[in-house]
Amino acid sequence: MSSLGTKCADRLLSNILPIPSKNAIARSTYLLSSRNQQYRGILTSTVDWKPIKTGRSPNDDSRKDGSFGKKIVLGLMFAMPIISFYLGTWQMRRLKWKTKLIAACESKLTYEPISLPKSFTPNMCEEWEYRKVTLSGHFLHNEEMFVGPRKKNGEKGYFLFTPFIRDDTGEKVLIERGWISEEKVAPDSRNLRHLSLPQGKHLKVICLVRAPKKRGSLQWAKKDPNSRLWQLPDIYDMAKSSGCTPIQFQALYDMKDHPMIKEDTKKESPSNNSTSSFWKFWKRESSDSENQTQTTTNNVSRLNTGEENPTDQTIEFDERQFxxxxxxxxxxxxxxxxxxxxxYLVTWYGLSLLSTIFLIVALRKVKRGGVISQDQMIKEKLKHTRKYM
Structure with missing residues (x-):
């Protein structure tokens, strides 16, 4: 019965599927292939573990070649927080120093003017900077020098530097008298000559001591040696060309009408009476006629008694008039x-903080994605397999 059943099954299969050959080997191969066709619809995984995400592989030669550059970048990332933190600390010390320096200079501005010592030298300018001093002597208006052009209230002009001869030492120094309009550069075009071109041998001028600064390497140098115009206040070059001591004095802002002429100079120079009728036009008119009468009486009494100023110092001019x-x-x-x-302090400390954050993020990324050796890769795979399988 068993042999009969086997024959029936073979005959049934031969009727359903055509057998290419009666050879036993070919028949068995055909039967196996037909059985495998029944399981082709079932999908099975060909991977026994989930791949590990890594940034590099030991077998990747291209990444090995770029390891030196990565070390340099990583070294710079380590150095950046340290360097920026040091610079921020240095700026903190500079802030304290500059604050004390400004406070000291502001306190010097509150001091009363004193006579400039006879032994004053250019090396003392740093210590005496922003100190008010009084100079006595006379101007050399034929040696005036100009720096500019500079604009003031939208009008073109220049800073006027005039050599000054001291009475006590005979030393020749430079005084920055202030800003003057381009139209009034020529001395003959100026009015109010007792203020614009003060004459006399014993003038008193109140100035501010300034430390002269050297011209920078990127700043323009004067090309024409015979010119009196400079683009920048190069005190050393200006003093050399005029034979002055390299000390910078700045005349103070003063809108009052007071000629800088002493008593003996007034007796020698009668030009005040000739110009008085002209510069009365620039005076501010008083609303009270009694004040004008009193002012005239005071001026006459000052002339008779030989006082220093024959004009009313309460009268002030406007900048436009000057x-x-x-x-x-x-x-x-x-x-x-x-x-x-x-x-600068906030900038450097902020840069130090940001670079530190970037460094931490980069180190965490390298720690997560980097595989240093083959053994470590195998350990990571086994660890991953135990966790998920």
Missing amino acids: IKAGVPIGRKPTIDLKNNHLQ
């Missing part, structure tokens, strides 16, 4: 030192 008359406008006594160290 510009039209050609009178130099001095600089206001203010501190021009810049203190930006707080901004």
Whole structure:
């Protein structure tokens, strides 16, 4: 019965599927292939573990070649927080120093003017900077020098530098008298000559001591040696060309009408009476006629008694009047030192913080994705297999 059943099954299969050959080997191969066709619809995984995400592989030669560059970048990332933190600390020290320096200069501006010592030298300018001093002597208007052009209230002009001979030592120094309009550069075009071109041998001028600065390597140098015009206040070059001591003095901002002439000079120079009728036009008119009468009486009494100033010092001019008359406008006594160290401090400390954050992120990324050796890769695979399989 068993042999009969086998024959029936073979005959049934032969009727359903054509057998290419009666050979036993071919028949068995055909039967196996037909059985495998029944399981082709079932999908099985060909991977026994989930791949590990890695940034590099030991067999990757191209990544090995770029390892030196990565080390350099990583070294710079380590150095950046340290360097920026040091620079921020340095700016903190600079901030304290600049704050003390500005406070000291502001306190010097409150001092009363004193006579300039006879033994004053250029090396003392740093210590005496922003100190008010009184100079006695006379100007050399035929040796005037100009720096500019510079604009003031939208009008083109220049800073006027005039050599000054001291009475006590005979030393020749430079005084920056102030800003003057371009139209009044020529001395003959100026009015109010007792203020624009003060004459006499014993003039008193109140100035501010400034430390002369050297011209930078990127700043323009004067090309024409015979010219009296400079683009920048190069005190050393200006003093050399005029034979002055390299000391910078700045005349103070003063709108009052007071000629800088002493008693003996007034007796020698009668030009005040000739110009008085002209510069009365620039005076401010008083609303009270009694005040004008009193002012005239005081001026006459001062002339009779030999007092120093024959004019009313309470009268003040306007800047526009000085510009039209050609009178130099001095600089206001203010501190021009810049203190930006707080901004630099915040910038460097902020850069140190950001670079530290970037360094931490980069180190965490390298720690997660880097495979250093083959053994470590195998360990990571086994660890992953135990966790998920």
